[in-house]
Amino acid sequence: MPTNLRALAAQCCYQVVEQGRSLSDVLPKAQQQLADSKDQALLQEICFGVLRYLAQLDAICRQLMEKPLIKQLRPLQFLLYVGIYQLHWLRIPDHAAISETVEAARQLKGKSMTRLINGVLRTVQRRPELFQFEQQPDAVRYSHPGWLIKQLQQAYPADFADILQANQLKAPLWLRVNLQQVTVAGFTQALTEADVEWQQPLAELPEAILLSKAQDISSLPGYQAGWFAVQDAAAQFAAHLLEPADTHRILDACCAPGGKTCHLLERAPGASVLALDVDASRLERVHANLDRLQLQADVRAADASEPDSWWDGQLFDRILLDAPCSASGVIRRHPDIRWLRKASDIDALAAIQQRMLRQLWPLLKPGGILLYATCSVLPQENSTQLTQFLADTADAQLLPIQGKSQGWQILPGQQQMDGFFYAKVMKQPLAEKNL
Numbered sequence: 005m006p007t008n009l010r011a012l013a014a015q016c017c018y019q020v021v022e023q024g025r026s027l028s029d030v031l032p033k034a035q036q037q038l039a040d041s042k043d044q045a046l047l048q049e050i051c052f053g054v055l056r057y058l059a060q061l062d063a064i065c066r067q068l069m070e071k072p073l074i075k076q077l078r079p080l081q082f083l084l085y086v087g088i089y090q091l092h093w094l095r096i097p098d099h100a101a102i103s104e105t106v107e108a109a110r111q112l113k114g115k116s117m118t119r120l121i122n123g124v125l126r127t128v129q130r131r132p133e134l135f136q137f138e139q140q141p142d143a144v145r146y147s148h149p150g151w152l153i154k155q156l157q158q159a160y161p162a163d164f165a166d167i168l169q170a171n172q173l174k175a176p177l178w179l180r181v182n183l184q185q186v187t188v189a190g191f192t193q194a195l196t197e198a199d200v201e202w203q204q205p206l207a208e209l210p211e212a213i214l215l216s217k218a219q220d221i222s223s224l225p226g227y228q229a230g231w232f233a234v235q236d237a238a239a240q241f242a243a244h245l246l247e248p249a250d251t252h253r254i255l256d257a258c259c260a261p262g263g264k265t266c267h268l269l270e271r272a273p274g275a276s277v278l279a280l281d282v283d284a285s286r287l288e289r290v291h292a293n294l295d296r297l298q299l300q301a302d303v304r305a306a307d308a309s310e311p312d313s314w315w316d317g318q319l320f321d322r323i324l325l326d327a328p329c330s331a332s333g334v335i336r337r338h339p340d341i342r343w344l345r346k347a348s349d350i351d352a353l354a355a356i357q358q359r360m361l362r363q364l365w366p367l368l369k370p371g372g373i374l375l376y377a378t379c380s381v382l383p384q385e386n387s388t389q390l391t392q393f394l395a396d397t398a399d400a401q402l403l404p405i406q407g408k409s410q411g412w413q414i415l416p417g418q419q420q421m422d423g424f425f426y427a428k429v430m431k432q433p434l435a436e437k438n439l
């Protein structure tokens with residue numbers, strides 16, 4: 005791997021787009037090669053930016069080059085995107101952006117391409133009109149794949165452009181106060197004393213604190229003592245909607261990295277929580293979060309859709325099914341998602357989600373609540389799932405959330421939150437069922 009920051013950025017983006025690897029997999033490895041934390045942050049900023057504006061960067065290159073670079077030189081194509089992104093979107097002096105990018109080409113074994121790269125970047129510098137995208141096809145204008153734009157347009161004819169634009173913005177930093185360790189007033193006072201600007205914008209989520217600026221969270225007051233966790237406000241609704249109590253036996257069927265497991269325990273520390281995830285490697289983070297926040301759960305690697313392999317036969321009062329999904333509601337946090345997902349993935353995910361709902365339903369006590377959650381904005385993963393499930397599950401009753409009777413869809417950017425979907429389903433109590 006190269007050690008030049010621009011070369012690393014080009015490699016990371018190339019690995020995401022051309023090799024289908026997740027940015028959260030490749031970026032930390034690349035960051036480890038940079039000693040300075042400012043460089044690590046800049047690398048992230050460039051990778052996020054290139055993946056956000058990929059279709060626009062590509063459209064510019066198409067105008068300036070006769071044809072894209074051949075397969076062996078593809079990382080250099082991404083280096084061009086890195087260079088153009090810096091020139092237009094970052095406050096790095098043009099001469100530095102260009103010379104660093106040309107130097108990066110040498111590291112990527114593209115010495116013969118340095119003239120071309122230099123030429124393209126200097127042309128971009130002189131032609132600001134290249135960044136006018138309003139008249140371009142939607143896939144370029146919004147920098148999302150066509151299939152996703154089409155699905156969003158069908159689902160949200162009036163709002164789809166707002167959703168696509170919200171996906172292009174940087175996500176804010178939300179914290180969740182751990183009420184087992186500190187009060188909201190105590191934590192926010194400590195933030196103020198540390199000169200950290202904060203807001204508490206959602207009356208229904210008093211422990212959700214929005215910071216005005218991105219921060220190194222490990223340097224915030226009370227990090228080691230477990231006073232808070234990072235969690236988007238949309239995700240913080242889960243532990244409220246599920247109404248956990250100390251007496252409850254709760255199943256968190258897809259728990260990793262443990263954000264909602266911890267929040268459930270913060271709200272009901274006496275509850276007995278079984279937290280499953282099929283990916284054993286992701287459970288390390290669940291344990292780490294529970295330890296830091298000083299909480300306890302029974303954490304196990306298991307396939308939630310196959311209860312025969314892990315269930316002890318005792319019914320649960322509450323089930324959280326935070327299902328694997330397209331993550332189309334959190335594109336602003338993970339700009340690579342739009343390029344990694346394919347239209348065909350949605351059918352496969354929907355089948356898994358439906359199977360999980362049906363397999364877990366018998367494990368719920370009569371009178372108990374199952375909360376179905378996804379960080380998706382696609383109806384196929386959300387309202388359609390519920391409609392199918394309710395159609396042939398006689399003892400399932402959908403409870404309204406925030407006045408919505410068909411599940412609650414939060415759109416990205418709404419009240420500064422991620423896109424999320426919740427449906428709260430109650431199993432009819434036995435007495436009513438027998439009437």
Ligand SMILES: C[S@@+](CC[C@H](N)C(=O)[O-])C[C@H]1O[C@@H](n2cnc3c(N)ncnc32)[C@H](O)[C@@H]1O
Pocket residue numbers: 239257258259260261262263264265280281282283286306307308309326327328329
């Ligand atoms: C949306 S994430 C869960 C986020 C988590 N609830 C939180 O708040 O931190 C979905 C999780 O489902 C897990 N998963 C996927 N298929 C599963 C299955 N069949 N059984 C259990 N977990 C599964 C994935 O490994 C992933 O960690």
